[in-house]
Amino acid sequence: MNKGVLLQAEQAARIVPATLTQRGLRPVFSDWLLAEADGCIWLFGIFDVGQLPRLEDYTRPELLHHVSTALQGRPVFLSNSNGLRYAILLSKPPRLPLKIDFPSLERGALRLGWRAAGGEVRLPWQRLGHLLTAGITGSGKSVFLRLLVYQALAEGAALLLADLDGSTFPMLANHPALLAPIGTTTDTMHAIIERGLGECEARAAQYAQVSGFPEKLPEYNALAAQAGAPVLPSVLVVLDEFNAAALATGGATGGLAKAAAELGWRGRKFGVNLAFAAQDFTKAIVGRVRDQVSAVICFRVRSAETARAVGCTEAVRIPAERPGLALTDRWGLLQAYYLDKSVLITAGAQPGIVLSERETSIVSKALAAGGRVTVNFLEACGLGHREARRLLADWLMRGWVDKDSTQGNAHIITPKLGALLPNRQTCQSPPNPPDAAKP
Numbered sequence: 001m002n003k004g005v006l007l008q009a010e011q012a013a014r015i016v017p018a019t020l021t022q023r024g025l026r027p028v029f030s031d032w033l034l035a036e037a038d039g040c041i042w043l044f045g046i047f048d049v050g051q052l053p054r055l056e057d058y059t060r061p062e063l064l065h066h067v068s069t070a071l072q073g074r075p076v077f078l079s080n081s082n083g084l085r086y087a088i089l090l091s092k093p094p095r096l097p098l099k100i101d102f103p104s105l106e107r108g109a110l111r112l113g114w115r116a117a118g119g120e121v122r123l124p125w126q127r128l129g130h131l132l133t134a135g136i137t138g139s140g141k142s143v144f145l146r147l148l149v150y151q152a153l154a155e156g157a158a159l160l161l162a163d164l165d166g167s168t169f170p171m172l173a174n175h176p177a178l179l180a181p182i183g184t185t186t187d188t189m190h191a192i193i194e195r196g197l198g199e200c201e202a203r204a205a206q207y208a209q210v211s212g213f214p215e216k217l218p219e220y221n222a223l224a225a226q227a228g229a230p231v232l233p234s235v236l237v238v239l240d241e242f243n244a245a246a247l248a249t250g251g252a253t254g255g256l257a258k259a260a261a262e263l264g265w266r267g268r269k270f271g272v273n274l275a276f277a278a279q280d281f282t283k284a285i286v287g288r289v290r291d292q293v294s295a296v297i298c299f300r301v302r303s304a305e306t307a308r309a310v311g312c313t314e315a316v317r318i319p320a321e322r323p324g325l326a327l328t329d330r331w332g333l334l335q336a337y338y339l340d341k342s343v344l345i346t347a348g349a350q351p352g353i354v355l356s357e358r359e360t361s362i363v364s365k366a367l368a369a370g371g372r373v374t375v376n377f378l379e380a381c382g383l384g385h386r387e388a389r390r391l392l393a394d395w396l397m398r399g400w401v402d403k404d405s406t407q408g409n410a411h412i413i414t415p416k417l418g419a420l421l422p423n424r425q426t427c428q429s430p431p432n433p434p435d436a437a438k439p
Contacts, residue, residue, distance in 0.1 A: 009043045019070045040117050041091040047084045061311025102337040105154045107356045116333035133277040135299025140324035142168045147339045152236040156353035162189035164241040171345045186245040193259045203270040217271030225397040234271040243278035243285050252284040264292030283309040295330040371413045
């Protein structure tokens with residue numbers, strides 16, 4: 001590290017504690033770490049979490065904005081994979097390309113895009129949580145919502161969609177994955193939310209029917225499979241133009257907003273994930289659901305008020321010619337993958353789970369060899385030992401393989417899995433780090 005970087009780090013390490021003190025918070029940092037990764041230089045302020053009186057006081061978006069302002073606009077992010085850290089970007093972020101096509105489906109994972117700090121944003125479906133997405137027309141918000149739904153369909157998820165403008169999901173109007181017709185009014189959006197709450201009630205009753213007291217959907221599905229009961233799909237609820245609907249029905253204290261907040265906190269246990277989306281968000285509406293949201297994705301917005309409300313103040317500076325570029329509170333600057341709506345139209349004609357390219361290859365090889373699958377066979381196909389065991393357990397839970405009574409450690413592919421082969425997708429290769437393009 002050169003002297004200039006070290007000086008910047010020393011200044012930041014003085015400014016951040018002073019800013020927290022100014023806000024009435026204790027700056028209990030146990031260490032400061034300067035690191036370089038993917039061409040970016042980061043300063044990590046590591047908290048002594050044992051001395052923090054209330055963790056939530058240190059993670060509020062308005063506090064991070066204040067700290068960023070005190071650092072003359074340097075981006076400040078939370079890094080809580082190990083304890084709690086403030087991640088401060090000291091260098092300029094790498095340039096992102098103007099467009100990155102969605103590379104491929106990967107069952108079990110949600111692929112969102114490419115971070116300016118380097119690396120793909122990829123989440124396990126089981127840890128998706130709830131999302132809040134803001135962006136005006138042409139910013140990339142609708143494309144992003146379709147990207148979520150497309151991957152949810154490939155995962156075999158059920159859908160509850162509210163689309164007040166009627167322009168985001170018209171191609172899915174008759175899709176069999178829908179648990180209810182697409183909502184196009186405030187009343188039908190409220191009905192969609194109530195349908196989600198009803199799903200939680202039904203699943204609570206199903207959870208009670210299996211032993212083991214499951215607390216999350218993966219745990220229930222594993223227990224249900226052992227007991228010979230049907231497993232449950234995850235549910236994706238998309239509420240587009242949520243802010244407008246909430247304001248039209250009593251605001252943050254109205255019935256629609258209150259029901260959505262209830263679905264947020266209840267849905268996590270039962271595998272119900274929400275995406276709250278709108279062109280504009282008011283502070284009161286964000287406040288109603290903010291504690292339920294695991295990530296904020298803010299494309300270009302029309303007002304500083306909206307950007308401040310969702311905790312991504314700099315989103316107003318995203319250029320109009322950069323659709324798909326978003327600020328997030330979890331991954332920093334992100335170029336979301338582009339998915340043409342024609343792909344979703346095709347998906348509407350091909351309902352159900354879509355195997356990943358790798359799974360398709362493995363199933364084809366196994367069927368050609370008699371249909372028997374073992375951990376050793378999966379390892380020979382390129383999977384690691386743990387990955388092979390997880391995949392086999394997932395297939396067993398879904399009824400895609402049965403235990404081979406003639407061999408204790410082998411399984412036989414069922415017709416249910418074989419029937420998925422005709423639905424496989426033709427996918428591109430995963431992307432290399434994208435070439436730079438001027439923001």
